[in-house]
Amino acid sequence: MKTKILISFLVAYLLFAGSTWSQSKIIKKQTPVKAVVETPKEIQNTKPEAPEQYQLRLIMENDAFGGFSDQYYTNGSRLEFHMSAGESNPTRKIFSYWNDLFITPTEKTRYLQGFAVGQEFYTPTNITKADVSYGDRPYSSRGYFSNSLTTFTEDTSITTELELGMIGPSVGGKSAQINFHNFIGSPTPQGWDTQIPDSYSAALKTDIRKFYHRFFGTQYNLNLGNIQTDVSFGLIFRFGNVDKTPGPGSSALQPGSPILHEEGNGYWYFYVNPGGTLQAYNATIQGQMGTDKAYKSQNRSSAFSNWDSFLNNPTPDVGERELQYRILSEDNGRNTLQRYILFNEFLVNGTNNPYNIGLNYLLFNNIFNGAEEIERTTRLFLLSNLAAQWDQIPDNARALAIYSIFRPEGGKLPPIVRYYSYEVLSQFILDPKQREALLQLLREEVEYRDEKTYIADLKRAVGFVRAGFVSVSNAGFLFGIHYNYQTIDFQSAKGLPQQHQWIGFQLGKVF
Known part of the structure; x- marks a missing residue:
């Protein structure tokens, strides 16, 4: 539909431009000076429209990718589709009020509307037990669909996302992990029947990335909702063939901006992203709000x-x-x-x-x-x-x-x-x-x-370090590989690991 509108617009524009060009020839013959000086106001005020852009991005994360222990945040995946958002785009009209609080729009400001589906799985340290272990992280799984708007300039990106989804057995975490473990020959998880029960979820998320130098920037992330409510801050140090573009986000947990790319202008860089998160609520640990079907062993x-x-x-x-x-x-x-x-x-x-x-x-x-x-x-x-x-x-x-x-x-x-x-x-x-x-x-x-369903107590402060490599080619191909280290996000029993590690990668293409 947008392509038809664009073609109609271009035809009308060419007809208008041709008519104007003919008029200017006549004027030039009659009054040469005015023909050069006086240009129709419509042409003076016309801004070049940014070309339509479409893109896909896939993010996959798993602690098995790095050979790390199968525990805590054990798997995450996210598939995204993004497209240019014109002034009449409903998502842009709504979300730009919020995004514009963090950026001053200019003629070079660009907007991308996004749609995504994703899932996350969480398990305790010992998946061979049919019961929940004392003081461990409970089993939980969540899936979601989201609509987002990314506003970006040459050095800043703001991505705001409205997410609707579900937490609980209906997400399919049990069958997905059992089938995957059977495929790779790992132990069969025994405790998925104890996972946090079904409930619907809604969340509003904002990710802000700003680069003050092509090798240094900051990241802010705010989550509000009945699955997670938290705020995080991080520093981004990077080195490579890149200007001040924020680049794409890296983690399925904090996906951030999509592929930020201009035709023929590729880039690559290595990065290190240390930071911390302050948690107010996490349903994958504490269960659904207001439930009376929860207990804590400790x-x-x-x-x-x-x-x-x-x-x-x-x-x-x-x-x-x-x-x-x-x-x-x-x-x-x-x-x-x-x-x-x-x-x-x-x-x-x-x-x-x-x-x-x-x-x-x-x-x-x-x-x-x-x-x-x-x-x-x-x-x-x-x-x-x-x-x-x-x-x-x-x-x-x-x-x-x-x-x-x-x-x-x-x-x-x-x-x-x-x-x-x-x-x-x-x-x-x-x-x-x-x-x-x-x-x-x-x-x-x-x-x-x-x-009842076992739940755990929340750890308010969580630290993380992310590092990796990102490459976006001149033709818009994205490849990224990412290492993640995080302190645990719940109050654990003595003797349990106090940190977790996993590897993720992302692939994408701008069309």
């Missing part, structure tokens, strides 16, 4: 806090047992061995527990270790151990053991399996009163977990 009032109410005669020994149960339950994804030693000392040795390591490990794994996926070699060892003691194992324990070793991948451990695990574990280790108390506590705990 500070909730759990069933274990009611231990004394189940016993008629509390003693110091009861408090010690409560503390030991708490420690067993505080799974941060990296302390399995320490907690299994505690389990073995507290609930196996010194009791009349008749089971060998095979069944006891499965009980520990189901109750206290997040139903972690059992590796092939460990599975073979447990099967061998169970076979040696098979005649002494009760029928319900046999069924429990077989299911626990060969259970389906990628889903929650059914509550009934936990109940059986509690029954088998407590059958021989406690006196009747303590046994009944333990069973009641554990049942309450699993019911509490089953109805």
